[in-house]
Amino acid sequence: MGIIFDIQRCSYHDGPGIRTTVFLKGCQLRCAWCHNPESFLKRPQLQYISRLCMDCRTCASACPRGVHRFENDLHLVRFLDCSGCGLCAASCPGQALKLLGREMSASQVMETVLRDRSFYEASGGGVTFSGGEPTTQPEFLLKLLGLAKKEDLHTCLETNGYIPEALLSKLLPLTDLFLLDYKLTDAQELYQHTGASGGLWQNTLSTLQRWQIPVILRLPVIPGINDTPQHFAQAARIKRTHPCVQKIELMPYHSMGRAKWEQLGMRYPLGSLPDASPDQTEGWQAFLDGLLKTS
Ligand code: SF4
Ligand code: SF4
Structure with a gap:
């Protein structure tokens, strides 16, 4: 593979x-x-397209590693903590999150x-x-x-x-x-x-x-x-x-x-x-x- x-x-x-x-x-x-x-x-990576984000915060609940945080109306993504599991991207209704690489x-x-x-x-x-x-x-x-x-x-x-x-x-x-x-x-x-x-x-x-x-x-x-x-x-x-x-x-x-x-x-x-x-x-x-x- x-x-x-x-x-x-x-x-x-x-x-x-x-x-x-x-x-x-x-x-x-x-x-x-x-x-x-x-x-x-050399591994799948998360992409976050902020203009597509609907601020629904589903990603924060989906992520087991606390990568998505919302502070003062800002969506903060701690990319370094992301394992590339893709759970948040799969549940994002706005297509704002994508997993690149398969x-x-x-x-x-x-x-x-x-x-x-x-x-x-x-x-x-x-x-x-x-x-x-x-x-x-x-x-x-x-x-x-x-x-x-x-x-x-x-x-x-x-x-x-x-x-x-x-x-x-x-x-x-x-x-x-x-x-x-x-x-x-x-x-x-x-x-x-x-x-x-x-x-x-x-x-x-x-x-x-x-x-x-x-x-x-x-x-x-x-x-x-x-x-x-x-x-x-x-x-x-x-x-x-x-x-x-x-x-x-x-x-x-x-x-x-x-x-x-x-x-x-x-x-x-x-x-x-x-x-x-x-x-x-x-x-x-x-x-x-x-x-x-x-x-
Ligand atoms: S799940 Fe998608 S649309 Fe919802 S807050 Fe997260 S990135 Fe934005
Ligand atoms: S890909 Fe997995 S580890 Fe990375 S932010 Fe999404 S849910 Fe969290």
Whole structure:
């Protein structure tokens, strides 16, 4: 069994063709711009949407751990004390409480994935495993990839690249394409904004190069954080020196995940940072194209 927080059918942005993207819960990083903060923990998590709350206080009676408290007309939720049992969400009449993440077996997941086989065949698509960081559920991920390969599906793995060598060597024969994040070039800033450190990312890329496994390098464009010429120049250098990198995709920052951070009881680290505009993203794309053309 593993923990999944979403399965998106008919996905067009996570690899070639029409795909189903399976989102596994759990991530070892804490990127400040993450738009899927419900993926951080490897267990079901409670979401509280205050605008839907009817102040009926049923949740306070339902919860065995005293997580919901009402003081001075305020509904206080002590998220840290929540075990994720889901009792309050099941009894909430306003749909203000939701339990995000559910246990599924690999064959249950594949049952959903295989419903769209004809679309994959017609479009050159397949299945993508994403997160969170899917490699934080290693046994479950290997099982899913193995089942997908048995069905002869094209497989993509969307990853931050911080994969232990022993696990990576097991993933290689089962994965057709890696969608590999490249977040920040400066090591100190990388640690500050994501919590990532160490040489595992470079090791992953070198191994993929050695095995000649196709890679799409994915760059989030976060205004004021990583949108510097040095960073994009380094991405271009990586592509030049690693022929396994087929292309670079820019992923413009959007703040749609902001509300979710608060609904999960966390402070959003980027405050009111505006979205990356289409002009900004196109500008960086042109800069990158120029560098790649001259190389
Ligand atoms: S049960 Fe739902 S609607 Fe009622 S107080 Fe709790 S969160 Fe609000
Ligand atoms: S999910 Fe369970 S432990 Fe968490 S607040 Fe609801 S009833 Fe309480």
